[in-house]
Amino acid sequence: MLKGILQGCLLILISDEPMYGYSISQALTEFGFQDVPKGTIYPLLINMGKKGLIVGKMQPSKEGPKRKYYYITADGLQEKAQFINQWSTLSSNVNSLIHKRSDNDESR
Amino acid sequence: MLKGILQGCLLILISDEPMYGYSISQALTEFGFQDVPKGTIYPLLINMGKKGLIVGKMQPSKEGPKRKYYYITADGLQEKAQFINQWSTLSSNVNSLIHKRSDNDESR
DNA sequence: TTTTGCTATCTTGCTTTACAAACTAGTGGT
DNA sequence: ACCACTAGTTTGTAAAGCAAGATAGCAAAA
Numbered sequence: 001m002l003k004g005i006l007q008g009c010l011l012i013l014i015s016d017e018p019m020y021g022y023s024i025s026q027a028l029t030e031f032g033f034q035d036v037p038k039g040t041i042y043p044l045l046i047n048m049g050k051k052g053l054i055v056g057k058m059q060p061s062k063e064g065p066k067r068k069y070y071y072i073t074a075d076g077l078q079e080k081a082q083f084i085n086q087w088s089t090l091s092s093n094v095n096s097l098i099h100k101r102s103d104n105d106e107s108r
Numbered sequence: 109m110l111k112g113i114l115q116g117c118l119l120i121l122i123s124d125e126p127m128y129g130y131s132i133s134q135a136l137t138e139f140g141f142q143d144v145p146k147g148t149i150y151p152l153l154i155n156m157g158k159k160g161l162i163v164g165k166m167q168p169s170k171e172g173p174k175r176k177y178y179y180i181t182a183d184g185l186q187e188k189a190q191f192i193n194q195w196s197t198l199s200s201n202v203n204s205l206i207h208k209r210s211d212n213d214e215s216r
Numbered sequence: 217t218t219t220t221g222c223t224a225t226c227t228t229g230c231t232t233t234a235c236a237a238a239c240t241a242g243t244g245g246t
Numbered sequence: 247a248c249c250a251c252t253a254g255t256t257t258g259t260a261a262a263g264c265a266a267g268a269t270a271g272c273a274a275a276a
Contacts, residue, residue, distance in 0.1 A: 004233075005202065012205050022253050032201040039235045042254065047233095064252040065242040084206055091199055093140040094113065097120050098192055112262075130224050147264045150225060172223040173271040 006036070007044060007053075008083030011072065014054055015080055020067040021045055045070060053079050114144070115152060115161075116191030119180065122162055123188055128175040129153055153178060161187050 013019055013027055021042050028036050045068075048054050053076035056068045072080070121127055121135055129150050136144050156162050161184035164176045180188070 005198075006234090009202065009205055012208065016208060020253075031205055032197065037235055038254080039237075039256095040233085043234085043256090046255085061242090061253085063243070065240095065254075067253065087202060087206070089140065090113075091203075094117065094195060094199075097117055097139055098195070100120065100124060114263085128224080145264050145266095146225080147227090147266075148262085151227085151264090152262090154226085169223085169271090171272075173225075175224065 004044075005087070006040065007048060008080065008087060009033075010041075010044065010048065011053065011076055011080040011083060014070050015072045015077060018069045018071045020069050022067070048076075051075075112152075113195070114148065115156060116188065116195060117141075118149075118152065118156065119161065119184055119188040119191060122178050123180045123185060126177045126179045128177050130175070156184075159183075 009028070009031075010024060013024055019027065021038070024045075025036060025038065025041055028041075045054070045056070049056055049070070052073055054070045054072055056070045058066050058068050061067050117136070117139075118132060121132055127135065129146070132153075133144060133146065133149055136149075153162070153164070157164055157178070160181055162178040162180055164178045166174050166176050169175050
């Protein structure tokens with residue numbers, strides 16, 4: 001339907017400030033996406049890197065293993081804008097369907 | 109992310125009134141989903157039938173080939189309600205991300 | 217009557233998405 | 247030494263999405 005809602009969300013997060021996988025997974029939890037699995041996030045980040053939407057740089061951390069910080073690219077910003085448009089279209093389409101008001105069963 | 113937004117939309121359409129594949133594809137177009145391919149709709153309908161969410165009945169048509177009208181089941185109605193909930197959660201999560209207001213770049 | 221065009225459905229096969237699960241590895245506390 | 251938390255990658259699998267083509271009924275134009 002809409003390819004990669006998650007990808008769009010990651011672009012938004014990363015465009016706000018560079019993030020690494022683990023912190024992204026925590027941020028998503030805060031935004032209500034309960035527990036998006038690592039098996040989804042990491043491969044997606046790698047794939048987004050291949051597409052040139054983000055670039056990752058390993059940086060050492062004092063409180064644990066190295067972190068791979070991702071930065072958004074120009075292409076990524078463009079893709080982000082496109083996602084926001086697609087989302088708003090999709091969102092209003094689905095909402096108009098849901099509120100079709102056919103008096104069938106919604107509120108009773 | 110959210111499994112089958114399309115499935116949810118079909119449940120809503122069919123719960124409103126029984127429909128057949130071709131009419132569903134036309135209805136979707138009216139609701140702004142431009143041209144959802146048949147290769148997506150028909151297999152999905154068959155799959156939803158297997159899951160017991162809908163039942164299909166062939167009925168002859170005077171203006172063309174036979175049509176397979178789908179009717180929603182009790183399970184389908186339940187699934188529909190669940191979809192509407194999931195959608196509203198997802199939708200508000202994504203919107204809160206989009207309107208994160210980080211003064212980074214949205215309106216300039 | 218043959219062809220074209222619209223309606224209608226199904227099937228095959230490919231690509232992408234999503235994810236569980238396992239593996240590796242650094243740091244700090246008990 | 248062991249556990250818990252942080253952090254990342256890889257592998258394998260199932261499901262989703264869809265293009266493309268096969269099949270077929272009907273009707274009006276050629």
